[in-house]
Amino acid sequence: MTIEVTVGEIEAPKRRRGVPGLAIVRSSAGLQKATIVIGLILVAAFVIMAVFAPIIAPYGFSQTSSDGVEFARQAGPSADHLFGTSVRGEDVFSRVVWGARTALLVIGVSLVLSIAVGVPLGLLSGYIGRWVDRVLVLFMDAMYAFPSLLLAVVVSIVVAGGQSSSFGGVLSAAVAITAVFVPQYFRVVRNATVSVKTEPYVDAARVTGASPLRIMFRHILANVTQTLPVILTLNGAEAILTLAGLGFLGFGIEPTSASEWGYDLNKALPDISNGIWWTSIFPGTAIVLVVLGMTMVGESVSETLNPVLRTRRRAKDGS
Template sequence: MAKRRVLDRIPVVHQLRQSVGLQRGMLVAGLVLTALFLVFAIFAPWIAPYSYNQLRDAQGNFGSTQPPSAEHWLGTTVGGYDVLSRTIWGAQTAILVVIVALILSVVVGILLGLVSGYLGGWVDRTLVVIADAIYAFPTLLLAIVVAIAISGGQSGLWPGIMAAAVSITVVFIPQYFRVVRAEVVRIKAEAFVESAKVIGAPTSRIMFVHVLRNATRTLPLIVTLNASEAIATLAALGFLGFGIEPSAAAEWGYDLQRSISDVAAGIWWTAIPPGVAIVLTILGMTLIGEGLNDLADPRLRARRRATNQTPADAVAASQPASREFMGEVE
């Protein structure tokens, strides 16, 4: 029993226990696809047969657009790179961009939403106008403009990662800002906040201890969905030529763009692997986000309880809940 309680505290495990039917299938499928993506990203140096920028081995050059063979399972690109290796290494580039982008956007978005919602006044009005203006701007166009302003186009690994991450961050900040601000505006009128003010608690303590902890409960859902959107934005930047140079890192969008002319010539093996990698990774994270979003619906939890409860539980469920159960003090 104690072990089960410890496992239930892990967010994904807790939601997995709550899920039923289609929701559980979506969540499990998303977890499997995302786990594969993380394994490839973390262990790319050991899984990939070659480096992302390797053009030759002991036998000589790999050759351009070589078909799949025993030496190159997915063939080689027009530039002479091993397709399988660049596809695996591309997961590492994607995860680095996603981590940096989400950390920056979550921290900045939460802080701005907390300050705007709690202080109100001209600060709130100014931040809301700025956030709405950014949110109304086309996402990809804004990312392109920021990427050009930071790196001037293609760049090395970390400059390219930071350029892509910052461009994605600018797009994501208004989302976290709006969600957190709305929650803060609602929470700051609650009784426990008023009680903290009465006893003389500092404003900073009320904001960061009492309000912030209760205003970020829905953020894991947004983070999961934004992770998939970050990968799509990164791939779009690379596809349009504003990503990372191929000699500095492997990037799925760039490899997909370079393979367009190959497909017209009947060379299919250079386009399918990066395209499938993008689709499966985005699909996995989206399924997790949608599964968690469905589990946030109280009607689903009610259906799950209804399928597992005994007749005695059904009778008890029909009785009004006590004030203690609702978290109130009698």
Template sequence: MSTTTVVRPSIWSRLPLVRQLAQSVGWQRGMLVAGLVIIVVFLLTAALAPILAPYRFDQLRDANGTFGAQLPPGGAHLLGTTVGGYDVLSRVIWGAQTAVLVIVVAVILSIFAGVLLGLVSGYFGGWLDRVLVVICDAIYAFPSLLLAIVMSIVLSGGKSSLSFGILAAAISITVVFIPQYFRVIRSETVRIKAEAFVESAKVIGASNARVMFRHVLRNSTRTLPLILTLNASEAILTLAGLGFLGFGIEPTSAAEWGFDLNKSISDVAAGIWWTSIFPGTAIVLVVLGITLVGESLNDLADPRLRTRHRAIASSATPTEVDELEEAL
């Protein structure tokens, strides 16, 4: 009598990004790796900002005196200085820390509120569902940046200190993101609550709270990582937009890339390029890295796209690719 040995995958191989990386092929894997590298560098820069930055974000002088305004790159200031006399390299590095804090707070708040509202709305339905759907649709139809500006003015008068400024910016972005999580979780909840295993849980006497959080919620959050990556990149752009328009954090309270871009507008016409190109490049690279990861995860979540990429990477013919897709 023969015995079959079942080989269980290791814990490391079951980690989300590791599993997706193993499933990816060709350009898809290249995009995912490139995005992950950019994000890791971004996070490390934010975490090690006090060590990497040569000066504080609000420092205007050292032992040799004041830095001076609009100094070209070189010497003690590798990326030059701004019109306000701040070191550009230090502002860019400290700006990564501000961006990470805002993204983390905004995403956590929006996921908590959006998922909870979507779960309750989709599970109970009725008048509560109709009211929440109308409110979220109205918020979703409103221009996101304009809504963030309004919320920033209401919460902080447009400018504030580091802690309250980050909270105000995060809440402003959260209001924009809640409808996205709400709509996804609500549609999944409406679909899942009609499944047989949910009805069975109700029959054996499980409470509504147990059914919602143990059975419905755990099966309706599969697409959240995709939305999270897209929202993280949008949060960077919204934060930069608020700072660029003058509704961000005070420069003496924290470094913020959008604010630095706003102050460098007049420098461009005068041929002073370094005050704008470096914070602008930081925004582009971070958004690009997060977007690459998000698009790769989106492809890997779709069996048809995943099969097509794998077939192309193995030099399969178009007919073979179509046969693989029809089999799914």
């Protein structure tokens, strides 16, 4: 007796097409629509500021003079310095703008590295199982048990060779934050893989002699990564907070390497008691607005893509 399997039978179910963005705005209503619109505006402003930082910022992120004239230190907001100057004589507005570029680079690199490591390991662990699954789950659970900021600090010290004062660079900060996110992607993908690896289309692929790697990356991957856009958005907000925490504690990017909002907040602490508010309020506001925007987008995308939440919202609106 022979078993005939057509190509269509071994293909994984087609995912619903669509990119979170305008389609989600159109499918939203009421407060949720206002939330995602505001969130998208804040995120778009952050991205524009980061991409066009050399054009928007009037000075360099560590520039303390112009045309041979030194900037006044801790000068209040004025026409020449919209957000005033810092204790080192740097233009605060330029530091805030360049800090957006640093944050965007760190977010991008850390999320790409997290996906590149966490997703394949989750697929491998969930599909193969046995001792491979037990070892990976034990290791990831151990990492996940650490508070995120503490884990990032530990990794940053390791990357810096135990010398926190010399720790600098976007890539080094991104690696420290990657260690926080890898267990999250691993757990999501691993649990989803365990639930779909017994589906008929996976069994059909095995019958046709497909290799485990082909089954994992051709048939399973497309059906276990549907929640990643939501996680990516929320992790972007967490990455900014973690980066700011590292900078505030002195384990972040060196001021000579790039502008970083957490570092600026740390240096502005003595200014608060002296009534110098501009060196801390503007970097702090930038952190709050970007994190708020990304969180609003992430929560709205989650509610829109989650069929259970979407059904509840529609039932509530119709009642």
